[in-house]
Amino acid sequence: MKLVETTRRHWQPLRTDIVSKFNALWSNPELGNMEFAASGILCDWLEEHDFKVERGVCGLPTAFRAEAGEGGPAIALLAEYDALPGTDNAAVAHRSGTGRAAGHACGHNLIGPANCGAAIAAALAAREAGLAGRVVVLGTPSEEIVWGKIAMLGLGAFEGIDAILTSHGDYQNGAISRPCQSVMNGEIVFLGESGHGGGTRRRNALDAAELAVQSLERLRAHHFPDASLEHVLRVAGHIPNVTPDEARLWFTARHADFERAKAVFDFAIGVAGQAAEMTGVAFRHQFIAGTRGYLPNDTLAQALHSALELVGPPRWTGEGRDFMRALAKACRPEGDFTLDDGIRLHTEGLDPYGQDDGEASWRIPLGRVNWAFPEQVPLHNWALTALSGHEASHPGPLMASEALAIAAVRLLADPAVIETAKAELTGRVGGKALGEPAFGALETMRHRPGSFWNASWVE
Incomplete structure (x- = not known):
């Protein structure tokens, strides 16, 4: 004592x-x-x-x-x-x-x-x-x-x-x-082409982001009812009469098991890629981090x-x-x-x-x-x-x-x-192989963290 x-x-x-x-x-x-x-x-x-x-x-x-x-x-x-x-x-x-x-x-x-x-x-x-x-x-x-x-x-x-x-x-x-919960965390960037909102909506980045979200919500019950998949749209355009040439979808997958969370996360990236292909826009994934x-x-x-x-x-x-x-x-x-x-x-x-x-x-x-x-x-x-x-x-x-x-x-x-x-x-x-800690965005966080928070970062 x-x-x-x-x-x-x-x-x-x-x-x-x-x-x-x-x-x-x-x-x-x-x-x-x-x-x-x-x-x-x-x-x-x-x-x-x-x-x-x-x-x-x-x-x-x-x-x-x-x-x-x-x-x-x-x-x-x-x-x-x-x-x-x-x-x-x-x-x-x-x-x-x-x-x-x-x-x-x-x-x-x-x-x-x-x-x-x-x-x-x-x-x-x-x-x-x-x-x-x-x-x-x-x-x-x-x-x-x-x-x-x-x-x-x-x-x-x-x-x-x-x-x-x-x-x-x-x-x-x-x-x-x-x-x-284990967590996987990343951002999808869709890149299209701006144009007049009153015309034909070709290569609209927001179309791709919304299609990805809608698809994941529809598929959730069938493919991962046991997991959480949450999102925000960080960039979605500026004004209705200019079709967005960029949209950013930040999403997080959670599950008690790390491998399951990772599988759900990878599935979501795949769906986002298909949405980009269907709407004719470019697509990239920017990984943030994953934790058990x-x-x-x-x-x-x-x-x-x-x-x-x-x-x-x-x-x-x-x-x-x-x-x-x-x-x-x-x-x-x-x-x-x-x-x-x-x-x-x-x-x-x-x-x-x-x-x-x-x-x-x-x-x-x-x-x-x-x-x-x-x-x-x-x-x-x-x-x-x-x-x-x-x-x-x-x-x-x-x-x-x-x-x-x-x-x-x-x-x-x-x-x-x-x-x-x-x-x-x-x-x-129990002897399970853990691998290296999973994180991205290192250069951004070291040198330009403000760009992460204003949704302009490119790693």
Whole structure:
């Protein structure tokens, strides 16, 4: 218990800094691979606490790797800090945004500071206790397009890491050891010829895109009823009396099994190619990234659960609950207000989302802590942006931060637990060939990420 007390003593003074970073990142939401202010704030903070920081690691301008300590083992905490387009809102319990600007509708302004604060506290406690090993922070851009961690994994930023710890907001508090969806992600570009909208519509790029979407929707029930295939049209013309010479279809395939998600994704590309051929337009596919879902690791989940039991559930105030209740009412007027206020170990079921650290979890043992949002507040929605900018959201990630710090120090003090986690990973993978991490868009993300977000990128 002395080691726990030491860690908590080092974490407590960081609480104010963590909260200030929550607010700083929320006030300046930045899209993936353009998080220059957010990554700079976190890097500066880590350097103030004697971490050796490599900014722009792997040639990715907003990625970083920070280390404190010496020798092994190496425990990595993941920092996320990108925002979502079109989800802006003030920190108020009603819709106030434009729907055109970025916002932290997944709470990444909370994840980066919480996990960095945990790393700082763990490094200070480990140094005081004379523990061998390193605390590493990996600053990982562009999670929202499931890209950053996959690219960093493929480019070597995870080299030498023995275990990974992280956190995220969801609808429950606790340590997570269950899978989520695998994801494949890419953009189809159709290129035709512009012309007068009142004439014969030859080589219309929008025709090809719409034919592809309609065909996939019709074929879904017969070919992949078990999978999710979602899309947006990013470019679809400018004015009705000019037929579009370019249309861009961004789509994502999800399934619990990575190979199944990949098969659905490849099928969709094939359908898009046939639509292009039928409408007489050119066609190309620009791959973004693909990730496996989380590989559960009960060993690390138990370590995190033990730490969470010491910390206890989020300490929401009455004012915070009132704000969340009003926000929930704005989103779901007919629903009851429900907020998980316990601590549990979650090992059953399948989470419906996919995250890019899923791919890392198949190669390095990964443990994750969740903190709860009200169930009536949707993720990736203006209301989550509002909550992420309000003090009502702080108790959850603060709980996670303190628990992560405790768990990290305990792992450094007892490396045998890490070896058990590695053995569990090996057993779950079962000798399956994983191949190289799957990502594209590298030159775009390194040198012109703005072109990705304004839908003009060519890789």
